[in-house]
Amino acid sequence: MTTGYVFHPEYLWHDTGTSAGLLPADPTAGVQPAVHVENPDAKRRVHELIHACGLLGELMVIEPRRATVAELTRVHTPAYVQHIKTQSDLRGGGGDAGDGFSPVGHGSYDIARLAAGGLIELVTAAAHGDITNGYALVRPPGHHATANQGMGFCLFNNIAVAARHAQAELGLARVAVVDWDAHHGNGTQAIFNDDPSVLTISLHQAGCFPPDSGWTHENGTGDGTGYALNVPLPPGSGHAAYLNAIHQVVLPALDRFAPDLILLANGFDANVFDPLARQMLTAASYREMTRLLVSAADQLCHGRLIAAHEGGYSPFYTPYCALAFLEELTGTTTHVTDPLAAVVAGYTAEPFLPHQCEVIAAAAQLVERIS
Numbered sequence: 326m327t328t329g330y331v332f333h334p335e336y337l338w339h340d341t342g343t344s345a346g347l348l349p350a351d352p353t354a355g356v357q358p359a360v361h362v363e364n365p366d367a368k369r370r371v372h373e374l375i376h377a378c379g380l381l382g383e384l385m386v387i388e389p390r391r392a393t394v395a396e397l398t399r400v401h402t403p404a405y406v407q408h409i410k411t412q413s414d415l416r417g418g419g420g421d422a423g424d425g426f427s428p429v430g431h432g433s434y435d436i437a438r439l440a441a442g443g444l445i446e447l448v449t450a451a452a453h454g455d456i457t458n459g460y461a462l463v464r465p466p467g468h469h470a471t472a473n474q475g476m477g478f479c480l481f482n483n484i485a486v487a488a489r490h491a492q493a494e495l496g497l498a499r500v501a502v503v504d505w506d507a508h509h510g511n512g513t514q515a516i517f518n519d520d521p522s523v524l525t526i527s528l529h530q531a532g533c534f535p536p537d538s539g540w541t542h543e544n545g546t547g548d549g550t551g552y553a554l555n556v557p558l559p560p561g562s563g564h565a566a567y568l569n570a571i572h573q574v575v576l577p578a579l580d581r582f583a584p585d586l587i588l589l590a591n592g593f594d595a596n597v598f599d600p601l602a603r604q605m606l607t608a609a610s611y612r613e614m615t616r617l618l619v620s621a622a623d624q625l626c627h628g629r630l631i632a633a634h635e636g637g638y639s640p641f642y643t644p645y646c647a648l649a650f651l652e653e654l655t656g657t658t659t660h661v662t663d664p665l666a667a668v669v670a671g672y673t674a675e676p677f678l679p680h681q682c683e684v685i686a687a688a689a690q691l692v693e694r695i696s
């Protein structure tokens with residue numbers, strides 16, 4: 326079993342500026358400059374941990390390439406692709422992808438193309454049998470980007486571009502997208518909302534971002550009715566809730582859909598230390614969730630599971646969640662264990678939230694619409 330790995334230094338050069346965490350600095354309005362929360366640090370530390378612990382040697386490094394405009398416009402409008410290029414060409418950066426929360430630095434257009442192209446190269450390697458599964462540690466993230474709007478730090482929808490490439494060029498007709506980033510995968514859902522050939526399943530903190538998005542009743546439209554599933558879990562949801570959602574919704578849905586490829590929008594921002602959500606997953610949670618998804622991919626589609634890094638903003642804890650994920654993806658272990666396991670053991674004594682069961686049951690009921 327071979328695991329592919331995509332990383333490139335340029336991903337760390339996507340400049341999100343000195344936005345005050347989330348918003349452009351505005352000293353006269355009392356908004357002090359600060360490093361943007363979507364900065365290279367957490368991703369760099371993931372890569373460094375993978376290298377330092379020796380796991381990099383177990384991976385097949387796949388070189389990314391820049392997605393072409395033709396590949397991008399399978400998903401995005403030509404006008405939107407051009408908008409990102411125009412914003413990226415601004416000398417001194419300061420551009421935005423559309424919602425005021427999604428910085429486009431000088432040169433970010435080519436870096437965002439390299440992120441989408443990294444996913445294309447991974448799904449191609451999987452389709453050709455060069456790898457079984459893979460992980461693309463990319464910036465900028467993508468799952469909020471719709472056909473014509475950047476959103477939530479996302480420029481191009483890396484997962485959606487890869488899905489359409491897999492269908493158009495690799496003969497992988499049925500693609501399932503699982504999104505366990507803490508925030509709703511609204512962009513991916515919107516892009517495929519009326520298309521039954523792509524199943525989207527999003528587990529996220531209810532109502533966190535985008536506001537008022539990702540409710541269970543959002544179940545696809547037209548021919549795509551039944552092929553979008555949402556599990557909006559209440560703040561404070563942790564290991565038990567997410568594993569229940571995986572067992573009761575994700576796995577049965579994948580079984581019924583019988584994908585040729587599983588894509589994972591792999592955000593780690595549902596971890597207990599993340600600043601942009603209020604969920605309580607730990608490295609051990611990501612390990613178990615990944616084990617279940619790898620097993621499903623083995624049973625359904627020759628192990629073809631390709632993950633794109635999305636959110637995950639805690640520079641000190643994200644690396645341990647990512648390492649646990651990668652150890653399960655590769656079927657190996659390293660000498661590094663979660664040094665905060667004892668701390669989080671108390672942290673994550675998850676309060677039983679009756680509403681969690683209702684949310685999961687409501688989503689589970691919709692699984693039978695998949696054929």
Ligand SMILES: O=C(CCC1CCCC1)NO
Pocket residue numbers: 347426469477478506507508509534592594601635636637
């Ligand atoms: O991690 C993210 C980004 C969420 C933020 C975007 C603006 C406020 C919350 N999306 O998956």
Ligand SMILES: [Zn+2]
Pocket residue numbers: 506507508592594635636637
């Ligand atoms: Zn997120």
